[in-house]
Amino acid sequence: MTAELTAKGRVLVVDDDASLSEMLAIVLRQEGFESLVVARGDEAMDAFREFRPDLVLLDLMLPGKDGIDVCREIREESGVPIVMLTAKGDTVDVVVGLESGADDYVVKPFKAKELVARIRARVRRLDPPTHELLTVRDLSIDVAGHSVTRADEPVNLTPLEFDLLLCLARKPWQVFTREILLEQVWGYRHSADTRLVNVHVQRLRSKVEHDPENPEIVLTVRGVGYKAGTG
Amino acid sequence: MADSTPTGALRRGLTFWRRSIQARVVASTVLLSAVVVAAVGWLLIQQTQEGLLKNRVETVVAEAANETADVNSQLARAPGTDNDAGTQLRDLFEPIEDRGAARGFAVVLAGPVGSGVPLDGGGTRSSAGLDVTSVPGSLQDHFASPADPAWTYTQIRMDQENGEVREGAGIVVGSQIELKADGELYTLYYLFSLDEDAETLSLVSRALLTAAVSLLVLVAGLTWLVTRQVVTPIRLARRVAERLAAGELQERVRVTGEDDLARLATSFNQMASSLQKQIRQLEELSRVQRRFVSDVSHELRTPLTTVRMAGDVLYDGRRDFDPATSRAAELLQTELDRFETLLADLLEISRFDAGAAQLDTDDVNLVDVAHRVVNMTRALADQRSVAVLVRAPGRPCLAEADVRRVERIVRNLVTNAIDHAESRDVVIRVEGDESAAAIAVRDYGVGLAPGESAMVFNRFWRADPARARTSGGTGLGLSISLEDTHLHGGWLQAWGRPGEGAQFRLTLPRRAGGQLRQSPIPLVPVDSQEMV
Numbered sequence: 001m002t003a004e005l006t007a008k009g010r011v012l013v014v015d016d017d018a019s020l021s022e023m024l025a026i027v028l029r030q031e032g033f034e035s036l037v038v039a040r041g042d043e044a045m046d047a048f049r050e051f052r053p054d055l056v057l058l059d060l061m062l063p064g065k066d067g068i069d070v071c072r073e074i075r076e077e078s079g080v081p082i083v084m085l086t087a088k089g090d091t092v093d094v095v096v097g098l099e100s101g102a103d104d105y106v107v108k109p110f111k112a113k114e115l116v117a118r119i120r121a122r123v124r125r126l127d128p129p130t131h132e133l134l135t136v137r138d139l140s141i142d143v144a145g146h147s148v149t150r151a152d153e154p155v156n157l158t159p160l161e162f163d164l165l166l167c168l169a170r171k172p173w174q175v176f177t178r179e180i181l182l183e184q185v186w187g188y189r190h191s192a193d194t195r196l197v198n199v200h201v202q203r204l205r206s207k208v209e210h211d212p213e214n215p216e217i218v219l220t221v222r223g224v225g226y227k228a229g230t231g
Numbered sequence: 232m233a234d235s236t237p238t239g240a241l242r243r244g245l246t247f248w249r250r251s252i253q254a255r256v257v258a259s260t261v262l263l264s265a266v267v268v269a270a271v272g273w274l275l276i277q278q279t280q281e282g283l284l285k286n287r288v289e290t291v292v293a294e295a296a297n298e299t300a301d302v303n304s305q306l307a308r309a310p311g312t313d314n315d316a317g318t319q320l321r322d323l324f325e326p327i328e329d330r331g332a333a334r335g336f337a338v339v340l341a342g343p344v345g346s347g348v349p350l351d352g353g354g355t356r357s358s359a360g361l362d363v364t365s366v367p368g369s370l371q372d373h374f375a376s377p378a379d380p381a382w383t384y385t386q387i388r389m390d391q392e393n394g395e396v397r398e399g400a401g402i403v404v405g406s407q408i409e410l411k412a413d414g415e416l417y418t419l420y421y422l423f424s425l426d427e428d429a430e431t432l433s434l435v436s437r438a439l440l441t442a443a444v445s446l447l448v449l450v451a452g453l454t455w456l457v458t459r460q461v462v463t464p465i466r467l468a469r470r471v472a473e474r475l476a477a478g479e480l481q482e483r484v485r486v487t488g489e490d491d492l493a494r495l496a497t498s499f500n501q502m503a504s505s506l507q508k509q510i511r512q513l514e515e516l517s518r519v520q521r522r523f524v525s526d527v528s529h530e531l532r533t534p535l536t537t538v539r540m541a542g543d544v545l546y547d548g549r550r551d552f553d554p555a556t557s558r559a560a561e562l563l564q565t566e567l568d569r570f571e572t573l574l575a576d577l578l579e580i581s582r583f584d585a586g587a588a589q590l591d592t593d594d595v596n597l598v599d600v601a602h603r604v605v606n607m608t609r610a611l612a613d614q615r616s617v618a619v620l621v622r623a624p625g626r627p628c629l630a631e632a633d634v635r636r637v638e639r640i641v642r643n644l645v646t647n648a649i650d651h652a653e654s655r656d657v658v659i660r661v662e663g664d665e666s667a668a669a670i671a672v673r674d675y676g677v678g679l680a681p682g683e684s685a686m687v688f689n690r691f692w693r694a695d696p697a698r699a700r701t702s703g704g705t706g707l708g709l710s711i712s713l714e715d716t717h718l719h720g721g722w723l724q725a726w727g728r729p730g731e732g733a734q735f736r737l738t739l740p741r742r743a744g745g746q747l748r749q750s751p752i753p754l755v756p757v758d759s760q761e762m763v
Contacts, residue, residue, distance in 0.1 A: 019537045027540055087532040108532035109571055112543040194634075223594055 008032040009123045012053035014044045014070060015085060016063050024057065027112045033119070041065030045073055054123050057115075058102070059085045060093055068100045075101030079158030081122035085110075098199040103160040104186060105196075121187030122160070134169045136217050136228050139208060141169055148208070160185070161204045168218060168228040177225040201226060252465075253458045260454040261447055268443045279435050283428045288402060292382055294336075295404035295421045298327060299380070302408050302419065309411060316412040323410075324356045327419070335424065337361045337387070342417030344377060344407065362388035362396070366420050370405055374418040380406035387422050400425040464492040468499055480507040521585040524578060531574060542567050569705075576707035580690070583714040590718055592743045595634045596627040597641075597670045601659045604641045608649060617652045619645060621659045628663025628670075628751075630739040636715040637739070640723070641670060643708040644735045648674040650704070651733065662751035663741075669752040671736040679727025687725050688713045712737075722747060726754050 011033045015021045021037040028035045038047045042064035048056065056074060060067035071082055084097045084105035094105055103122055106115055132143040140149050146162060148155040157165065163185050168176060176184075178194040186196060201220075205212040216229045248254055302323060309319065324340045331338045337358035341350050350363045350371060357363050365387045373381050387401035405420045467484060474482040483503060484496040546564040549557040582588050601621045605612075612619050630637075641659075648657045655675040662669050679687065686692050691706040716723035719739050727733030738750040 017533045017537070020533055020540075023537045023540045023544075026544065030544070109536040109539045112540045115540075 009034070009054040009119075010051060011035045011119065012044075012048055012051055012056045013037045014039075014041070014047075014056065014062065014067070015059040016040070016061070017059075024115075027116070028119075031116050031119075039063075041067065041070050044070045048074055049077075053080065055119055056080060056082045057085060057119075058082055060097060061087070068096055071097060071102050072100045075158075079156075079161075081159060083115075083118055083122060094193070095195060095199060098196065099203070101158075101203075103158070103200075117187070134166070136165075136169045136172065137230075139165075139217060141166060150208075155208055157204070157207060160200065161207065164200055164204055165208065165218075165228075168226060172228040172230050175221045175224050175227045181225065197226075253455065253462045256458045257451055257454045261451045264450045265443075265447055268446055272439045272443055275439060276432070276436055280432055283431060284425075287423075287425065287428055288382065291336075291402050291421070291423045292380075292404055294334075294423075295382075295406060296380065298330070298421060299406045299408065299419060302327065306408065306411060316410055316415070319410055319412040320356065320417070323408075328356075328358050331358055331421070337365075337389070337422040339363055339366055339420040339422070340417060341366075341371075341374075341420065343410075343413070343415030344374060344418060345416075360390040361422065362390065364388070365401070365422060366403055366405075370403060370420070374405055374407060377407060377416055380404065384425075385422070387424055400429060461492070464496065468496065471499070471503075475503055475506070480510060517585055520581075521587050524581045524585060524587070527578075535571065535574070539567055539571070573705045573707075576705045576711060579711050580707055580714070583711070583718075588714070588718055590633045590743070591635070592631050592633055594629050595632045595637055596629055597637070597661045597663065597668050597739075598623040598628055600634070600638055600641055601661050601670060604638060604645050605659070607642060608645050611646060612649050612657070615649055615652065616654050617649050617657055619649070619657045619659065621661070623659075623661040624663075626663075628661050628668040630663070630668035630719075630741055631743040632719050632721075632739050633715075636718065637737075640712040640715050640737055641672070643712045644670075644672040644737065646704070647708065647735070648672045648676075648733075651676040653677065655732075660752055664751050666741050666745065667738055667747055667749070667751055668741060669736060669738040669750045671734055671752045671754075671756070673732065673734040673756050675732035678729045678731050679725065679733050680729055684725040684727050684733075688723070720744060720747070722750065724754050726756070726759075728759065731759055 008031070011028055013021055013024050013028075013035055015024070015037070016039050018039065021039065025035045025037055036047060036051045036053070038044050041062035044058075044062075044065070058067050058071060062070065067084070071084070074080065074082060081104075082102045084094075084102045085108060086093055086097065086105055087108045097105060104118055106118055134141040134143065138150055139155070141147075142149070143166065146159070148157055148162065148165065164181070167181065167184050178197040181197050182188040182194070201218055202212075205215050205218055208217050209215050219227050219229050221227055305323065305326075320340065324338070327338050327340075339350065339355065339357040339361065341355045341363075350366055355363055365385055367383060367385050370381065370383050370385075382402055382404040385401055385403045386398055387403075389397045391397050402423045402425060403420055404423070405418055407416045407418050409416055464484075471482050471484050480503070483500045486493050486496045486500070542560070542563045545560040549560040552560065598621075601623060605619050605621060608619065645657065645659065652674045653676040658673045660671045660673065662671075688709050690710045692709075693706065713723050716737060716739075720743075721737060721739040723735070723737050725733060725735050734754070734756045736750060736752055736754050738747055738752075740747050
């Protein structure tokens, strides 16, 4: 495989393991991404502001500052996709990481291809800009402008949350299972961790619902999945 | 739960009886005391009765002898010229009857002896109202010929003024007199009532009975009090022990005094303290272990990721290498895969061992799980030219379970079956009812030798150590599946016979934490020889 020289995107790698960081940089370069490596948590924010990446790869155990805190801080400033690197696949760490704003996670040890697929799924913007305007109850979704408004007030969503809402809103008659959402929003070919969907639905609801306890926009269909509210 | 039926009350009573030492001690003490008191009471009544009767008999016999002596002296005084026996008898009988009426006895004058006339025949004189058959036949027989005075007990029957017959215990004394008028022997019976003595006796009996009942009540009360003193501390200790068992390790018994019970409490507390210490140590060890597993996990995984990615890069570029290096890159890749699965399985097992595994339950449809697993394992099945079939009812078979773990169990069972299917079909059966759901994976391969069905779940166990490791399983798959099943409170069982294949059955309770009683699918498959 020959490395493409035209940069497809910029990736900020925050990991304290020097060998792994270097390896990640090699693989990313091969795949055509430009990357910057940061080894300490407390240096991540400065690098983030300076480098303006299209995606952040974030280890959870970091010297200086915890990965969870870094994640939260990035989320306060930007909706840039964050993919966590974690050594523990089924502990609360994953859920905490997702709740603090990460879009996706990969469990160490991962394969290079798997990681690249995850990164591609998050930075892809393949949808041709169509002038499509959707409404879900009192929410208006401008697909081309990537914006959501309620009564002319903008609702601030991350790209992932936007994709999730868009996926549901385009087919309000359809109930989406968690597996289908994983495939359509996250780009997973095989069934993966459905907690991803649960956590992000909660995050989306906290932003778009009047009362997240009694959702009207993103409805739960018990035992099946989710659907968009109609009417 | 209130059961008001008689059987329910009986059961509760029996339970109380089984559980309460106090009730048993009180009951057995009262029972034993009752036996003793009854025996003593009976003895007392017997002796009183004997004494009373003996006394009465002496008096009565003396009185009768007196009367007879009187009669004899009267006869001796009578002039020898009077030859009318009837008149003489009347003169003789009437004063005795009068005296009897005044002093409380009845008289019968019968005879003459040897005439063979029964008492109730003619010629018998008796006190007014007396039924002459009150004189027993045995005594009459005794006096059928000349004999000495004799007495016996009898039942005296008297006709009352109101027409009723009064019957009561009595003594009859008989003696014979010789009438001068005809020179014949006549028999005189005196019948004395024992009513007064019977009354005395019943008075004594009543007094004794009252005394016995009060004594028993007293004994019951005393026993209850005494056992209470012993049982109360034991009950307290039991309650503390129950709380200890429930995990409240700081619970202790309060020690008062220095008696045996206090010492028992002290020892109990010492035991609790030492238990608490040991459990704390174990908890600490388990915590360290869990921490260690987590650290190892992180420490091993990060370098492995680097190696993994480096391997991927080398593998992707292997066409540019010379053949030996290229092959080395391929080997590196496959062995890294194996290493990774093995590490993942080992970490999973140590998580179970540390008790750190947690369930994330939801309603899971086992039919969906079966179809998903078939899709996941299709590549492997095609490679072995094995067809995996699903036989499921048209309705969902639900169980409250952790879908990730259940899927992992079923995937393990199916890959295992494909591995051993020897190109024959693998059949997945799914079934469910209101209390459980089950999934059974059947293969028609080599099967299992007797005794192996229990060993397949052992870590790193292989049916034939010499057999090639075909699908690169780690040898931990079924152990992990078993741990996953136990976490759900389910069953994972294996059946197999050489040459007939094997069946692995997973049974999960319908509700998380529910108790399994039976599985909707039999463990021994219907198509096996054993079922015929």
